[in-house]
Amino acid sequence: EHVGLRKLFTGPESFTPDNGFLIGEAPEVSNFFVAAGMNSLGILTGGGVGSVVASWIVDGVPPVDVTDIDIARLSPFQTSRPYLAERSVELLGRLHSTGSWPHSTPATARNVRRSPIHERLEQAGANFFESSGWENTAWFAPDGFEARFELSYGRQDWWEYHAAEHHAVRRGVALLDLSAMSKFLVLGPDAEKVLNRLSGNNIAVPVGQCVYTQWMNEQGGIEADLTVTRIGDERFFLVIAESFHRRVETMLRRSIAVEDRVYVTDVTSGYALLSIQGPDSRTLLSEVTTASLDNDVFPYFTAQDIDLHCARGMAFRMSFVGELGWELYVPSEFAVGVYDRIVEVGHELGLVHAGMETLESARTEAGRRDYGLDMENTDTPLEAGVGFALDFEKPGGFIGRDALLKQREHRPYASRLVQFLLEDPEPLLYGEEPIMMNGEPVGYLRSGAYGHTLGGAMGMGYIEHADGVTLDLITSSTFEIQVAGERYPARASLRPMYDPKNLRVHM
Template sequence: MSEIPSRADVVVIGGGITGCSVLYHLAKAGCNDAILLERHQLTSGTTWHAAALVTVLRGSPTLATLAQYSAALYASLEAETGQSTGWRRPGHLTVAASKERMESLRHSASSARSFGLEVEMITASEVAAKWPLLRTEDLHGALWSPTSGRVDPSDTCQALVKGARRRGARIFENTAVTRFDIADGRIKGVRTAFGTIQCNTVVNCAGLWSREVGAMAGHAVPLYACEHLYMLTDPVAGVTADLPAVRDSDAYLYFREDVGGLLVGCFEPNPKPLPVERLPRDSGFVLMDEDWDHFEPMMKNAIHRIPALETAGMRSFINGPESFTLDSTPLIGQAPEVRGLFTACGMNSSGIVFGGGVGWAVTEWITRGRPPIDLWSTDVRRYSAGDNNLKALSERIPEVLAKHFEIPWPGHDYDTVRSVKRTPLHGELKARGAAFTQRAGWERPAWFSPDGQPAAPDQTYGRPSWFANWRAEHEAARDGVALFDQSPFSKLLLQGRDVAKFLQRLCANEVEVAPGKIVYTSLLNAEGGIESDLTLTRLRADAFLLVTGAQQGVRDTHWLTSNIGEGEHVALANVTSGSAVLGLAGPRSRELLARLTPQDMSNTAFPFGTAREIEIGYGRALALRVSYTGELGWELHVPAEFSVGVFEEIMAAGKAFGLRLAGTAAMGSLRLEKGFRSWGHDIGPTDTPLEAGLGFALRFDKAGGFIGRDALLRKREEGGRTRRLMSFVFDDPDIFAHHHEPIYRNGERCGSLSSASFGHSLGRTVALGWIKGGALADGAILEDRFEIEVAGRRHAATPHVKAPFDPQGSRMRS
């Protein structure tokens, strides 16, 4: 082995597909002083035993983009490096053995089209024509993805390594990382048994061991391993290399050709968790013991689908470890705990699919300061240190694997690790019939049952069984008064001598306001993209309260603290747990509050966009006159210890006003009728306020400017926007949409929905969606014909350039 260098620009830890891809892209980007450290040999860990499918059909635009990038990269590497990757493109079939699965696949096909993927719904007879050995008489059809393919994982890594080495990158095998040198919150070096490497950037691609590597730097990487089983058969008559890969999700199985035989793998409903201490430390090419008893039910399913398997000989049985995350989505991005540390792991048995794209995205992030696409759904900062709990991981991760092939019903939750993160009002809400959903780890009521016995979650893409409850909650907010538990919203307290100057630089809106004023604002990146949107309340000259999304707390804290300048006196504290937030909404909310407080709640004394401390019951609250429902209302920030008592007082007084408890379903339908954007769903780091219809919250002329101002001015001078976020209302009241449905303008696909819900005040589904291309002026849009594809069928929809409900916003200002 050559001598370890004393310095490098970037150190990549882990020589699997992801690490090799990161190194290749770094070298290609001109970072020729990058090195890779592998504690055993390249491709050891999980890459070497991967099934190596490159299935581009994915459930989100982010994952679809990463998969498509990987496929294009693997197809091109041989021409560049001379090293074959084994790339073939036989396509992929997802078959449906039930009517419910077929309906789900139709929704998946529509989503795939919105991502720009080529897909087709085909009949059972067409499946038989593509796969003659497959039993098809019990199938309802299939989803065909012709651009999906496969590779040889070891050869692909060798091609990536060859391309990296040609550009000066170096690789050191049998070199384990033992610790990090960290000073002033930044990576300074990586220690090994062979010496210390000084560096400013490290990428953790350690796969199964990424949690342990992250822990060396105090970085939370919540992943956990499970055993993953597949078998390889001897050659089978009729099996050829051009056969598509097959997924039979109803049987928990996937198949592909392998040297004339078949690879038969499963994501079984009863997986076996694998604690890291059971993984042998002295071997990189890890396999666990064969477990035929565990695999036998899956084998019976396989024989049913491919009868030829009953007489096929077995070549080998693989039981290899795979790492999974809490939400079955990778962990990518900057570590919030230490500067210079990036994470790229937790691929959920899809490392080959995502590896190429992840290497590209992480390299762009390192070399250009931002990722090339919106990576929020995969961002490691969606989790806090509290989520990196070993007991929780060991219980949730097997369920993640078990649900890998389940139908992704709208609103369906995991069953494990529940009632862990509760608001102070959880017990009160549970006693009153709350049907809880889990958002960012928090237990939040989705809706309430009047009889206190909420039904189990529905398995439907259409009208849920609790529709009437949801409608009543929505209408209470529109016509009377409703109470929401908004406690999980992240609350950040910023204080210090320079806090106003600091926020003025980071916020696109004017924040130099008087104490007691509330400002809605975006935090932008240098390109004008929306890093967050939030409300900001000035408490004192040197103190502000920021309220942001429940899952954005870690990310927003990292963004804010990373932008504190040298010598600036600014302190930030996450105070989310210190208070409950009771959201009162509806035209009778003022009357109700007047019964509970001696303070004057009139529009003159307490106008929209202001905040005051009030007495309420036996407690006090910081009352914010804001609304995410579009109705008259307040957010009452009550100290946690007083919150239950205040809640009881509100409920008691509310009986006279028909007060109704309401959940996240009603909040979602209310905000969409008003066209209110949701960060992470409708807007994100690659969207600008000019495109998103948030130009009203920009103050280009404020003193000192703001991050992203120059980029927005350039875009405005160039025409402002090439895409636009719009509201849509379906013409047919019986159609339900959710998100990622394609939008068609005059018959041509022009965009997709970002979020949707049934609008009870409108009597039909309302949505937000992005459109691009063509004229984007109001008049041109309103003259054109729009349709939205839901489960393969197009439905007429009416665009709205203003909010579909109360477009002037008079109700919440009344």
């Protein structure tokens, strides 16, 4: 009679493959909205989720960044029972332990999606992390080195190997496997019309021309960031980061009217993507192909079908790291042979394998934007500094044009993306650190990496200022980035601090 009563409620909890919510319009069914997968946080976050979904339904666009919670980020295979049985148990623990630490990646449900050259990369010392089910290379280490993952915001024990990869990109030549990137083939007499309606840039270009563009919503917010390459009169090749595969595919298919003669094919699995980057990339590839790679024959941001050792593939001259380089799209069955030839001839040139840590550090130095970090659905191209990829005068316009024209009338913009470099070489940046201007908070970093060439941690973040963010404001102000409660002086720039005139890609 003295024990008392205690109530205990038990019930099923929903855990998603990446601990993010499942919110938004279902890719499979228009106007069908989902609000689920709260990962045991439904009571805590239910009010906010309801507000976001309600606004999304009424306004047609979400009022907040939905990169990590959009239901379209996940793929159908991630609903399989074996996959979820492995992953969900682990993520319950990760939610309250290691999930938010830098470089932390799930250990279960791995090796589900692999590059055609995965085993070769493993033999080369690759350390992998998981992205949208793909095994992506993070960094490479020499034989005999066993990495020890530490829960730390400091330098990991593989730091020096990552730094060597970065320097190889800047001074020599490096190979990066980007096969996880999503790839779509868009065909048909009306393909140009449909793509031009979606794209801020002009897709009506000659065959062989690559186009960098964004897709916007009606309010001018960026929904996708991609390249569109015209590979034939009625053939276009689209490349997008793997995390936005279903979003882009859904936007594309929903934009095709019944009368449009357009056909969309997902060719992601059909091609390996080998990126050869660095000042010596032309010298290396000249031993792999008989095609001329000279500037007058193969200029920057163009594409050609070329021979690649015993295979043929598509070569796009472009660079996300800000160097001379080519992206090779190799049919999957030929990928190992082409890779082996690249490694063979690259040995004399000091070819280095590089992973995504180096892609991130090099692109941050070069000021290249990463969608999902530096840009998302509540940012506009004008705020993000990619207004050069908008063609307001092209026939037919594009989705979001009117909203962006209205914003352009109110310059200077109250929010602009700025690049930062810490003056102290010791602290590291990972993103979300507060930005202080003249001692006052004005924003936070969207992304962070280490600029090994420039000698300090770097990041990009939006500065908010009611009177507009101008060059004069940037140059006349003092900036600090707050790291773990301590403020560090930082340089700020609206232009890339590394190669601001973008000359190196034209070498």
